Amino acid sequence: MSATMSDVAKRANVSLATVSRVINGNYPVAESTRERVLTAIRDLGYVFNAHARALITATTGIVGVILHDPSDPYFGEIVRGIQEVADEHGRFVVLCNSMRDPEREIIYIEMLRSQRVDAVILAGGYIEDDEYLRLLAEQARGLRSHGARLVMCGHAPVRAHAVVPQNADGAYRITTELLRLGHRRIAHLAGPPRFSTTRERLRGYHGALEAYGATADPALVVAGDFTRDGGVRACTELLDSGADFTAMFAANDMMAVGALAVLRERGIAVPEDVSLAGYDDIPVSRDIAPALTTVNVPMVEMGRQSMRLAVAADDGDENVIRLPTELVIRASVAPPRAGR
Amino acid sequence: MSATMSDVAKRANVSLATVSRVINGNYPVAESTRERVLTAIRDLGYVFNAHARALITATTGIVGVILHDPSDPYFGEIVRGIQEVADEHGRFVVLCNSMRDPEREIIYIEMLRSQRVDAVILAGGYIEDDEYLRLLAEQARGLRSHGARLVMCGHAPVRAHAVVPQNADGAYRITTELLRLGHRRIAHLAGPPRFSTTRERLRGYHGALEAYGATADPALVVAGDFTRDGGVRACTELLDSGADFTAMFAANDMMAVGALAVLRERGIAVPEDVSLAGYDDIPVSRDIAPALTTVNVPMVEMGRQSMRLAVAADDGDENVIRLPTELVIRASVAPPRAGR
DNA sequence: CTGAAAGCGCTAACAA
DNA sequence: TTGTTAGCGCTTTCAG
Numbered sequence: 140m141s142a143t144m145s146d147v148a149k150r151a152n153v154s155l156a157t158v159s160r161v162i163n164g165n166y167p168v169a170e171s172t173r174e175r176v177l178t179a180i181r182d183l184g185y186v187f188n189a190h191a192r193a194l195i196t197a198t199t200g201i202v203g204v205i206l207h208d209p210s211d212p213y214f215g216e217i218v219r220g221i222q223e224v225a226d227e228h229g230r231f232v233v234l235c236n237s238m239r240d241p242e243r244e245i246i247y248i249e250m251l252r253s254q255r256v257d258a259v260i261l262a263g264g265y266i267e268d269d270e271y272l273r274l275l276a277e278q279a280r281g282l283r284s285h286g287a288r289l290v291m292c293g294h295a296p297v298r299a300h301a302v303v304p305q306n307a308d309g310a311y312r313i314t315t316e317l318l319r320l321g322h323r324r325i326a327h328l329a330g331p332p333r334f335s336t337t338r339e340r341l342r343g344y345h346g347a348l349e350a351y352g353a354t355a356d357p358a359l360v361v362a363g364d365f366t367r368d369g370g371v372r373a374c375t376e377l378l379d380s381g382a383d384f385t386a387m388f389a390a391n392d393m394m395a396v397g398a399l400a401v402l403r404e405r406g407i408a409v410p411e412d413v414s415l416a417g418y419d420d421i422p423v424s425r426d427i428a429p430a431l432t433t434v435n436v437p438m439v440e441m442g443r444q445s446m447r448l449a450v451a452a453d454d455g456d457e458n459v460i461r462l463p464t465e466l467v468i469r470a471s472v473a474p475p476r477a478g479r
Numbered sequence: 480m481s482a483t484m485s486d487v488a489k490r491a492n493v494s495l496a497t498v499s500r501v502i503n504g505n506y507p508v509a510e511s512t513r514e515r516v517l518t519a520i521r522d523l524g525y526v527f528n529a530h531a532r533a534l535i536t537a538t539t540g541i542v543g544v545i546l547h548d549p550s551d552p553y554f555g556e557i558v559r560g561i562q563e564v565a566d567e568h569g570r571f572v573v574l575c576n577s578m579r580d581p582e583r584e585i586i587y588i589e590m591l592r593s594q595r596v597d598a599v600i601l602a603g604g605y606i607e608d609d610e611y612l613r614l615l616a617e618q619a620r621g622l623r624s625h626g627a628r629l630v631m632c633g634h635a636p637v638r639a640h641a642v643v644p645q646n647a648d649g650a651y652r653i654t655t656e657l658l659r660l661g662h663r664r665i666a667h668l669a670g671p672p673r674f675s676t677t678r679e680r681l682r683g684y685h686g687a688l689e690a691y692g693a694t695a696d697p698a699l700v701v702a703g704d705f706t707r708d709g710g711v712r713a714c715t716e717l718l719d720s721g722a723d724f725t726a727m728f729a730a731n732d733m734m735a736v737g738a739l740a741v742l743r744e745r746g747i748a749v750p751e752d753v754s755l756a757g758y759d760d761i762p763v764s765r766d767i768a769p770a771l772t773t774v775n776v777p778m779v780e781m782g783r784q785s786m787r788l789a790v791a792a793d794d795g796d797e798n799v800i801r802l803p804t805e806l807v808i809r810a811s812v813a814p815p816r817a818g819r
Numbered sequence: 820c821t822g823a824a825a826g827c828g829c830t831a832a833c834a835a
Numbered sequence: 836t837t838g839t840t841a842g843c844g845c846t847t848t849c850a851g
Contacts, residue, residue, distance in 0.1 A: 190529075396763075
């Protein structure tokens, strides 16, 4: 089996304690002894056991990240930011995918807790469900009792450190932009029901319509998953319903991409026949044709900030960082055709 | 601090061993005792310490995955497949990003080794460098000595379990397709030098040209990173060099996306002026305009198979799974203009 | 500067 | 069915 510290000690003719000191370099050790130990380590191919250490120091250098979907670019970007900062701080990142199932999310937190992770980052929106929030708060307490941090990236339903983009605000602004161009019948491809993100963006959409004195026709709002397929389905449903609209605002870019595919297939020109806007500004949104008008969410920065909160020395109170969103006007929106 | 097993034992008026039995459920325990223990666990918010167990059982349920770039869709898809199977088997996945730095890759393997992971999956191509391969082989031995598995996903430079797509074959076929359409001057945006993937795809490209009796003009091959930016730069370099070509084959889709942006900017129509082909068939390749002709690499399946190898009972010899690639013809290629 | 020894929280014989 | 006990590999006082 693999070599242990006492194997190294024996081979180098020193005590366990000395080997430990050489490895951790936190105590003075004579140069010659040090050399001998290092050689022994190399000869034996020794790699120290992180668990034995974790048992004592009660710290692991691991940060758990729970997200909804690993192949969603939104999370890809967040993870990139997280990893960037984790690397700077010599932390390990463990990724768990809840696939938007709140039960799995709770189970994952508990598993991470058993691994004694130093912190847990929860990325993405949350389900607005009382039972879930109760369990989440309970896990948050559990983490604190282990001295671990909980960071919410993208939302802040319970008392915890958090990094939140201004969802309602971005949705308000992009809807306003469509209104300003002259659109009055603006459809909305909303996210899945009971999701905080869905609700916030919907709120911004409604708020803008109201502020402009436009009608908020319920027939123009259809829900779907935050995926390309969700966008395909929602857009198809909308078109098949015979609803009349000149612009469409999708709750995220992936849905907009799906919607665009449907529109193209049906020969509906964007932006000539219908203007299309998304949300998030994922990398591909500038490469599809027409390039997508959207709201930039600083995903990489959200990831970075989350990890910074996760590795920060504990200063007692909860930090909530609010990140601004930004309108990104590209080719997919235009004024409505005359006469509509 | 957090509760331990003996806290639970005390509260439930049983011994440590009994608590352990209840938790692991591998030994008969009287129903009433069991209830009492479970209640105590709940009351105390007890979560067992995975490290203490790992110290004894020498197994962690963690699989380390080392990949190049977390926001590259190629790896996003692979990770999705990996996670899917990991979940089925109750395994944790730890993600590490080497950012294509071989040194970091080795360091990561060693860190994962110290965590006593059950297996390590190395995803993506590798650098063809003797020193690196020597170190890699050494780490492979180290992993084996811990009873851990090493799985190579996408390449197989050392003795290990592996899942490999047929890179050279796919490149051969797509180049042949361009030749068949009538193209003779086909440029290639290659990946970074010394990368196995770069080499294999280049080999397929050259092989096809040769088989067709077409000239392999070195001026038509430029190298770049496997990213959108890499594609932008390589394509720009190619155009600025004044090279003459009617088709372009990018070593991966991300590069093709970058190239497409450059071509569009310069008013070069695809596929009318230049045909464009990519490699991988990442999700966005069908959503860009024109939709990209490419070679499908079964990324999700590669991830799945890799994890299956990682969690398989050790049967001694190395398994190498070869996955076929498939041509995907979309709108970005067409016969060359008459007269060229 | 170095060594001895006492655990960290848990599992797995071995007894009872 | 339950309890006792000896470690797993390492860090960390406390002595020397």
